[in-house]
Amino acid sequence: MITEIGLVAGEIWQYLDKYQEVSLTGLLQALKKDRELVLMSLGWLGREGHILLRREGGDLKITLRRKEE
Secondary structure, three states, X not given: OXXXXXXXXXXXXXXXXXXXXXXXXXXXXXHOOOHXXXXXXXXXXXXXXXXXXXXXXXXXEEEEOOOOO
């Protein structure tokens, strides 16, 4: 399972590198992965300090943390 989480974290990183920002809903639709797996992968990236999460309306917005942040 840890390998799957890491692989999906990499997919999230690549997606954010290309599109800059995405909502959780949009990310789930784009990746077509189980919600729980995506959430675990986001937790991994968040814990490592690689992403920023903010609540906007009823959804989460996700961006990569840039070096200057």
